Amino acid sequence: MSATNTRIRILEDSFDPAAMSAEMTASNITRSTTGSTTRSTTGSHTESTTGSSTENNTHGALVTFTGMVRDLVENPVNAMLLEHYPGMTERALEAIIHKARERWTLGDINITHRVGMLYPGEPIVFVGVSSAHRREAFEACQFLMDYLKIEAPFWKKEFTPDGEHWVEAKSSDTDAAGRW
Amino acid sequence: MIKVLFFAQIRERLNCAQVDISTDKPSTAPSTIAELKTLLAQRGDLWRLMFAEQQVLSAINKVMSTNDSPIQAGDEVAFFPPVTGG
Numbered sequence: 001m002s003a004t005n006t007r008i009r010i011l012e013d014s015f016d017p018a019a020m021s022a023e024m025t026a027s028n029i030t031r032s033t034t035g036s037t038t039r040s041t042t043g044s045h046t047e048s049t050t051g052s053s054t055e056n057n058t059h060g061a062l063v064t065f066t067g068m069v070r071d072l073v074e075n076p077v078n079a080m081l082l083e084h085y086p087g088m089t090e091r092a093l094e095a096i097i098h099k100a101r102e103r104w105t106l107g108d109i110n111i112t113h114r115v116g117m118l119y120p121g122e123p124i125v126f127v128g129v130s131s132a133h134r135r136e137a138f139e140a141c142q143f144l145m146d147y148l149k150i151e152a153p154f155w156k157k158e159f160t161p162d163g164e165h166w167v168e169a170k171s172s173d174t175d176a177a178g179r180w
Numbered sequence: 181m182i183k184v185l186f187f188a189q190i191r192e193r194l195n196c197a198q199v200d201i202s203t204d205k206p207s208t209a210p211s212t213i214a215e216l217k218t219l220l221a222q223r224g225d226l227w228r229l230m231f232a233e234q235q236v237l238s239a240i241n242k243v244m245s246t247n248d249s250p251i252q253a254g255d256e257v258a259f260f261p262p263v264t265g266g
Contacts (some may be wrong), residue, residue: 082265085187085258091242113266124266125266141257148219148266149263149266150262152263152265153260154263155188155261155264155265156265166261168262168264169263169264179210
């Protein structure tokens with residue numbers, strides 16, 4: 001059995017999705033068997049490792065998704081505030097990851113989500129999934145995003161030239177998760 | 181005591197992040213999410229209107245709950261709008 005890493009990060013500072021992707025590629029090459037849970041002042045960071053490290057390089061596919069703050073002509077946004085429910089957020093993401101691991105045979109999973117004030121172009125969310133083959137990784141990445149959208153307790157408030165308003169939940173997001 | 185938290189636009193509209201509900205008198209302590217909503221709705225028009233709306237979700241001890249879910253002393257209950265992360 002190969003080792004699998006799960007990382008959940010809730011960050012108050014901007015992050016680099018390329019670094020997250022590189023970290024997952026590196027994890028496939030050199031693997032640690034020690035699991036740990038740490039909480040830092042910049043947010044929370046949960047990490048767990050299961051399995052043994054006897055097999056490395058077993059994941060042939062890595063699919064990553066990065067969601068970013070948009071600033072559209074028809075919907076201009078100066079800034080966005082991301083609020084969450086500390087403690088429940090991590091539990092909800094762990095539950096979603098558990099569902100994905102029951103459904104597909106997956107390697108490493110990294111979900112990173114920003115909270116606090118964000119500006120157009122900045123990454124909001126990163127989801128990375130590795131697996132033996134691409135199909136599982138592609139499907140699981142979409143599954144994780146679809147469920148994050150409807151089950152993880154985050155709320156967005158947009159600051160626009162016309163004022164500030166909370167973003168309304170979209171029924172299309174519920175439909176997207178419903179297809180699984 | 182039941183700790184009750186409010187998030188996002190619900191917190192802003194109620195101008196309240198947390199209330200503590202006493203459970204000292206078992207006869208008046210709410211035993212379900214629905215009963216807690218009824219109790220909170222008595223705090224004023226803003227509160228009554230808020231809980232009359234369908235789109236108030238709830239969690240008990242950081243797990244999603246429904247109107248029928250039982251609550252007891254020591255629980256942390258949260259009310260929030262549909263989530264919009266990602």
